[in-house]
Amino acid sequence: MGRIVVEVMPKPEILDPQGKAVARALPRLGLDHFAGVRQGKRFELSVDGEVTGELLDAARRAAETALSNPVIEDVVGVYEVDEAAR
Amino acid sequence: MGRIVVEVMPKPEILDPQGKAVARALPRLGLDHFAGVRQGKRFELSVDGEVTGELLDAARRAAETALSNPVIEDVVGVYEVDEAAR
Numbered sequence: 295m296g297r298i299v300v301e302v303m304p305k306p307e308i309l310d311p312q313g314k315a316v317a318r319a320l321p322r323l324g325l326d327h328f329a330g331v332r333q334g335k336r337f338e339l340s341v342d343g344e345v346t347g348e349l350l351d352a353a354r355r356a357a358e359t360a361l362s363n364p365v366i367e368d369v370v371g372v373y374e375v376d377e378a379a380r
Numbered sequence: 381m382g383r384i385v386v387e388v389m390p391k392p393e394i395l396d397p398q399g400k401a402v403a404r405a406l407p408r409l410g411l412d413h414f415a416g417v418r419q420g421k422r423f424e425l426s427v428d429g430e431v432t433g434e435l436l437d438a439a440r441r442a443a444e445t446a447l448s449n450p451v452i453e454d455v456v457g458v459y460e461v462d463e464a465a466r
Contacts, residue, residue, distance in 0.1 A: 295415070301422050302422075303422065303424065313423070316423070316446060316447065319446050320442055320446055323441075323442070323445055323446055325438055325441060325442050325445075325446070327427060327434075327435055327438040327439075328425045328426065328427055328438075328439075328442070329381070329426045329427055329428050330425075330426040331423060331424070331425055331426075332423065332424040332426075333421060333422075333423050334421070334422045334423070334424070335419060335420070335421060335422060336387050336388075336389065336419075336420045336421060336422040337399070337402070337417060337418065337419055337420070338389065338417070338418040338420070339414045339416075339417055340414065340415045340416040340417075340418075341413060341414055341415055342415050348413075349413055352411055352413040352414075353413075353414075355409075355411060356406055356409070356411050356414070359409055359411075360402060360405050360406055360409055360411070361402065
């Protein structure tokens with residue numbers, strides 16, 4: 295069974311209140327190393343059998359329609375998970 | 381300016397209602413290629429200057445404390461973004 299990852303992030307010009315909340319919480323935990331935090335989404339689509347080019351195309355269509363809102367979000371990655379490397 | 385990505389996914393044994401909702405929506409869009417969908421989170425932590433080993437350690441601590449709930453989520457990746465490759 296193969297897996298395809300889809301990564302979605304808020305567009306740079308879009309305010310990201312979740313990311314801002316995390317960025318403000320980190321220093322209280324002693325983690326003051328970071329200039330900013332953006333929070334997005336990561337999907338894993340599982341497929342029966344191997345990941346083919348056709349399935350990657352379907353994942354890209356899913357990413358642009360169901361998995362992201364193109365007005366406020368960018369799809370920043372669609373790729374096959376290398377199961378052997380995990 | 382460097383960036384570190386933190387990837388967080390629901391543990392395999394945890395029900396994932398957001399992922400299930402997406403999985404049920406895809407066939408209605410003509411995308412019936414996928415056996416299942418899991419939805420997690422993707423964070424981008426920006427740092428001033430280069431990403432160092434110390435900063436990656438801090439990001440791992442942030443991932444385990446602030447960015448994930450270890451009862452229901454796994455941190456599946458903490459890595460530097462290769463800005464040149466984007």
